[in-house]
Amino acid sequence: MSLQIRYLRIRVSTPAGLFGVDIPFREGLFVLHADNTSGKSTCLQSIIYALGLEGMISPQHNIPLPSVVTDLLEYQNVRYPVLESEVLLEVSNGSKNITIRRQIKGNQNIHLITVWEDAILSQPNISCLSSDYFVRRSGSASRERGFHHFLAEFIGWQLPTVPTYDETEITLYIETIFPFLFVEQKHGWSNLRNRFPTYFRIKDLNKRAFEFIFNLDAQEIATQKVLLKQQEANLKSHWSNKVSECNRLAASINATIDNLPSQPISIWPPTIQPAVLVSYANDWISIGQAILDFEQQLASLEAQEIPVVNEISEIVNEQLEQKNIEKLNIEMQLRIKFEEIENSTISVDSLQSRIFSLEEELSKHKDLQTLSNLGSVTDLQVNSGTCPTCHQHISDSLIAPQEVSNPMTIDQNVEFIEEQLKIFKAMRQSEMQTLEIKRRQLNAINSRVADIREEIRSLKTTLTSPNNSPSYFAIEERIRLKDKIRHTKSVREQIDVLLGSFEPLSGQWNEVQEMIRSLPKGILSDEDTAKIRDLEICFQQQLTEYGFSSLNINEVKISSTSYFPEYEGFDLRFDLSASDYIRIFWAYLLGLLEVSRSHQTNHLGLLILDEPRQQSARETSIEAFLRRASNSLQYNQQVIIATSESRDVLEAHLENIPHTLRQFDERIIAPI
Amino acid sequence: MEIQELLEYLDIPFSFQQRPTPLSPQYRVIWGLSILVLILEIGSKAQTSPLSRLHLLNWAIRSNENRERMSQLIENRSSPVAEFIKYDPGFTRAIEYAIADGLVEIKNNATNKPISLTAKGKKFAKELIATNNCLEEEKKFLKQKGKLITAELSKSLFKLS
Numbered sequence: 145m146s147l148q149i150r151y152l153r154i155r156v157s158t159p160a161g162l163f164g165v166d167i168p169f170r171e172g173l174f175v176l177h178a179d180n181t182s183g184k185s186t187c188l189q190s191i192i193y194a195l196g197l198e199g200m201i202s203p204q205h206n207i208p209l210p211s212v213v214t215d216l217l218e219y220q221n222v223r224y225p226v227l228e229s230e231v232l233l234e235v236s237n238g239s240k241n242i243t244i245r246r247q248i249k250g251n252q253n254i255h256l257i258t259v260w261e262d263a264i265l266s267q268p269n270i271s272c273l274s275s276d277y278f279v280r281r282s283g284s285a286s287r288e289r290g291f292h293h294f295l296a297e298f299i300g301w302q303l304p305t306v307p308t309y310d311e312t313e314i315t316l317y318i319e320t321i322f323p324f325l326f327v328e329q330k331h332g333w334s335n336l337r338n339r340f341p342t343y344f345r346i347k348d349l350n351k352r353a354f355e356f357i358f359n360l361d362a363q364e365i366a367t368q369k370v371l372l373k374q375q376e377a378n379l380k381s382h383w384s385n386k387v388s389e390c391n392r393l394a395a396s397i398n399a400t401i402d403n404l405p406s407q408p409i410s411i412w413p414p415t416i417q418p419a420v421l422v423s424y425a426n427d428w429i430s431i432g433q434a435i436l437d438f439e440q441q442l443a444s445l446e447a448q449e450i451p452v453v454n455e456i457s458e459i460v461n462e463q464l465e466q467k468n469i470e471k472l473n474i475e476m477q478l479r480i481k482f483e484e485i486e487n488s489t490i491s492v493d494s495l496q497s498r499i500f501s502l503e504e505e506l507s508k509h510k511d512l513q514t515l516s517n518l519g520s521v522t523d524l525q526v527n528s529g530t531c532p533t534c535h536q537h538i539s540d541s542l543i544a545p546q547e548v549s550n551p552m553t554i555d556q557n558v559e560f561i562e563e564q565l566k567i568f569k570a571m572r573q574s575e576m577q578t579l580e581i582k583r584r585q586l587n588a589i590n591s592r593v594a595d596i597r598e599e600i601r602s603l604k605t606t607l608t609s610p611n612n613s614p615s616y617f618a619i620e621e622r623i624r625l626k627d628k629i630r631h632t633k634s635v636r637e638q639i640d641v642l643l644g645s646f647e648p649l650s651g652q653w654n655e656v657q658e659m660i661r662s663l664p665k666g667i668l669s670d671e672d673t674a675k676i677r678d679l680e681i682c683f684q685q686q687l688t689e690y691g692f693s694s695l696n697i698n699e700v701k702i703s704s705t706s707y708f709p710e711y712e713g714f715d716l717r718f719d720l721s722a723s724d725y726i727r728i729f730w731a732y733l734l735g736l737l738e739v740s741r742s743h744q745t746n747h748l749g750l751l752i753l754d755e756p757r758q759q760s761a762r763e764t765s766i767e768a769f770l771r772r773a774s775n776s777l778q779y780n781q782q783v784i785i786a787t788s789e790s791r792d793v794l795e796a797h798l799e800n801i802p803h804t805l806r807q808f809d810e811r812i813i814a815p816i
Numbered sequence: 817m818e819i820q821e822l823l824e825y826l827d828i829p830f831s832f833q834q835r836p837t838p839l840s841p842q843y844r845v846i847w848g849l850s851i852l853v854l855i856l857e858i859g860s861k862a863q864t865s866p867l868s869r870l871h872l873l874n875w876a877i878r879s880n881e882n883r884e885r886m887s888q889l890i891e892n893r894s895s896p897v898a899e900f901i902k903y904d905p906g907f908t909r910a911i912e913y914a915i916a917d918g919l920v921e922i923k924n925n926a927t928n929k930p931i932s933l934t935a936k937g938k939k940f941a942k943e944l945i946a947t948n949n950c951l952e953e954e955k956k957f958l959k960q961k962g963k964l965i966t967a968e969l970s971k972s973l974f975k976l977s
C-alpha cells in the first residue's frame with residue numbers, strides 16, 4: 145500500500161507563450177521553498193486536483209485552483225490571460241509508475257483524466273498507451289472507467305462500505321481519507337477533526353476514515369456484531385414459530401407439551417425432555433400411555449365376537465342408562481369448568497387493569513423524577529421543604545402538609561410501584577397459564593361429551609335394529625377407537641418430527657452464541673489496541689520533542705473511541721495555544737505515518753503539508769519536526785512540505801538531515 | 817383455642833415502626849406546581865384563568881379516563897360530567913405555594929380575580945415544554961383541548977355541582 149509523488153508538471157499557455165514548472169520529487173523529506181504568494185500552494189493543490197481529490201476540500205465543482213492557472217497569470221508585473229492549462233502528475237505505488245493528466249482550463253471536459261501506464265515525465269523517451277477515465281461524477285469510485293476506482297486499485301486500497309445518515313450504505317470515498325495525508329494551507333490547519341468532507345453524509349465519518357487508514361478490525365467487528373444480532377433474532381423467531389406449531393398440534397388432541405423451552409437453548413434435547421401430555425379424566429397422562437390404553441381397550445374389544453342384537457338387548461339397555469348418567473355427570477363438570485374459566489378470565493382482567501393503572505402511575509412518577517431535576521424546580525423554595533411564606537417546614541405532600549404522614553421520596557415511591565408491578569405481572573402470567581390449561585381441559589371434556597352422545601346414539605340405534613343383526617354399538621365403538629388411535633399416533637409423529645427439527649436450530653444457536661462470545665467486548669481487537677497505543681506513545685514523544693507546553697503531555701491521549709487526541713476525554717481545540725495546536729497536528733499526522741512502519745495499515749506512506757509553520761511555532765520545534773520527518777527516507781516514505789521560512793534559517797535547520805530541497809526565488813510558474 | 821389462651825400467646829413485647837407511606841403522584845408539590853404553570857402557559861388565553869377553571873382543567877388532565885370524558889363533553893357527545901368531577905383540595909394548596917413562590921399571581925384589578933402566570937412561572941413552563949418525555953400526555957391534551965375549556969363552561973359546571 146503506497147503512493148509516492150514522483151514528478152509534477154504544470155503547463156499554462158498564454159498569448160505570450162508557454163509558462164509552467166517541472167518539479168521532480170524524491171522520497172524522504174522533500175521541502176519546497178519559496179516566498180509567500182509565489183505559487184507553492186498552487187503546486188500542492190495541483191497534485192490534489194490531478195488526483196481528482198478536490199472533493200476533500202469542498203463539494204463544489206468549480207476548479208479549486210488560483211487564477212494563475214485558471215484566469216490571469218501575473219509574471220513580473222505583467223498580466224497574461226490564461227488560454228489553456230493542464231497538470232501532469234507522475235506517481236508510483238512502489239512497483240509501478242503511472243502518469244496522470246488533467247486539464248485545468250481548455251476545451252476538454254474537466255471530469256476527464258488521462259492515464260499513461262508509465263513514467264513519461266521523468267523518462268521522456270518512453271512511449272506507452274494512454275486510457276481515459278472520468279472523475280467526480282457518480283460512479284467514479286465504482287465503475288471500471290471511474291478514475292477513483294482505478295486509483296484505489298493502483299494504490300491497493302479496498303474501500304469498505306459504510307452506513308450513511310440516510311440509512312443507506314456507500315463506499316468510503318478516497319476523498320474522505322486523504323485529510324490524513326494532506327493538509328492544505330488555508331483551512332486545513334484550523335481543526336484536526338473537522339477537515340473531513342461531510343457532504344457524503346457518512347455517519348461518524350472521521351472514525352470510519354481512521355479505522356480504514358489504520359486498518360483497524362473495529363469496522364469489521366462492528367459489522368459482524370450487527371450481523372450476529374440479526375441472526376440471533378432470526379433464530380429466536382424461528383424457534384418460537386416452531387414452538388407455537390407444536391402447541392397447535394398438541395391442542396388438536398387436547399394435549400399439552402411440557403418442558404418445551406420457549407427461548408432457544410444451545411443443547412438439544414434438553415436434560416428434561418419435552419413430553420406430550422394428554423388430558424385424561426381430570427389428569428394428564430403421557431401420549432404414549434394414552435395410545436397404549438386405547439390399544440388395550442381395542443384389543444379387549446376385538447377379542448370378543450360382535451354380539452347379535454337380541455342377545456345383548458338387556459345389557460345395551462343397562463349401558464344406555466349408565467351412559468345417560470355419565471353424560472349428566474360430565475355435563476356438570478363442563479358447567480363447573482366454564483365457571484372456573486369465567487373466574488380466571490375475570491381475575492386476569494382485573495389484574496390487567498391494576499397493571500395498567502400502576503403503569504400510568506409509574507410513568508407519572510418518572511415524570512416527577514425528571515421534574516425534580518429541572519433548573520426552575522430546584523430554584524423553588526417549596527422544593528427545599530420550606531414554606532415560602534412562613535418558612536416553616538413543609539412535607540412533599542399537597543394533602544398533608546404538616547408531615548404527619550411521612551410520605552415516601554419520589555425514588556422510594558418509584559421503587560415501591562415497580563415492585564408491585566413485578567408482583568402483579570407475575571400473577572397475571574401464572575393466571576394466564578392456568579386459564580390456558582383450563583381451556584384445554586374444557587376442550588377435552590367437550591370432546592368427551594361428544595363421544596358419550598355418539599355412544600348413546602349408537603346404543604339407541606342398536607336397540608332399534610333387527611333382532612338378529614350384529615350390534616351397531618359394538619362395531620362403532622371399535623371403529624371410533626381405531627380412529628382415535630390413528631389420529632393420536634399421527635399427531636405424535638408430527639410432533640416428534642417437529643421436536644427433532646429443533647436440533648439444527650439449537651446447533652445454529654450455539655454457533656452464533658460462540659461467535660458472539662469470541663468477539664472482543666468493545667469493538668477494538670487486541671491488534672487495534674496495540675496500534676492505538678503505539679500511536680499514542682509516538683504522539684506524546686513528538687509533543688515532547690516539539691516543545692508542547694499547554695498541557696501535561698502524559699494527559700494528552702489518543703482516544704480509543706474517537707481515535708483523536710483528547711485531554712481528559714475532551715477535544716483539544718480550546719485548551720491550547722495556537723502554536724501548540726499546530727504541534728498536535730504534526731505529531732498526530734506524522735504519528736500515523738510512523739506507526740505504519742511497524743504495523744499493517746492502509747497508510748500510503750505519504751504526507752503533504754502546506755505551510756506547517758502556521759502560527760510561527762518556535763524555531764526549535766520546526767527543526768525537530770523536520771528531523772523527525774526526514775526519517776521517512778529509511779522507510780521509503782515521503783513527506784512533502786511547502787514553506788516560506790526565511791532561507792538562512794531553513795538551510796540551518798536542514799543542515800544535518802537527509803532531505804531534498806527545491807527552492808524558487810521568483811514566481812514558480814515561469815516562462816519555459 | 818380460647819380467646820384467653822390466644823391472648824396469652826400474644827403476650828410478648830412488640831413494637832411498631834412507622835414506614836413512609838406511598839403518595840399518589842398528583843399529590844406531590846412539584847406535580848401540582850408543574851401542572852398549574854402548564855395549564856396557564858399552554859391551555860389558557862393570555863396565560864390567565866379563573867380559579868374554578870384551573871380546578872376543572874386539573875381534574876381533566878388527571879387520567880386518560882378524565883381526558884376522554886372532558887373531550888366528549890366539549891364536543892357535545894355526552895351530558896355534563898359534573899357528577900364525575902372532583903375538586904382537589906391539594907391543588908388549591910399547590911396554587912397557594914405557587915403564589916408564595918412567585919410563579920403565579922392573583923389579578924386583583926379584574927372582577928373575577930383570575931390567576932395569572934408571572935415571568936418566573938413562564939420561565940418554568942418554558943423549561944417544562946422544552947423537556948422531552950415529561951408530562952407528554954398532559955401537554956398534548958392542553959395544547960389540543962385546553963383553550964376549548966372555557967371559563968363559562970367551568971362556571972356552569974360549578975353551578976351544577
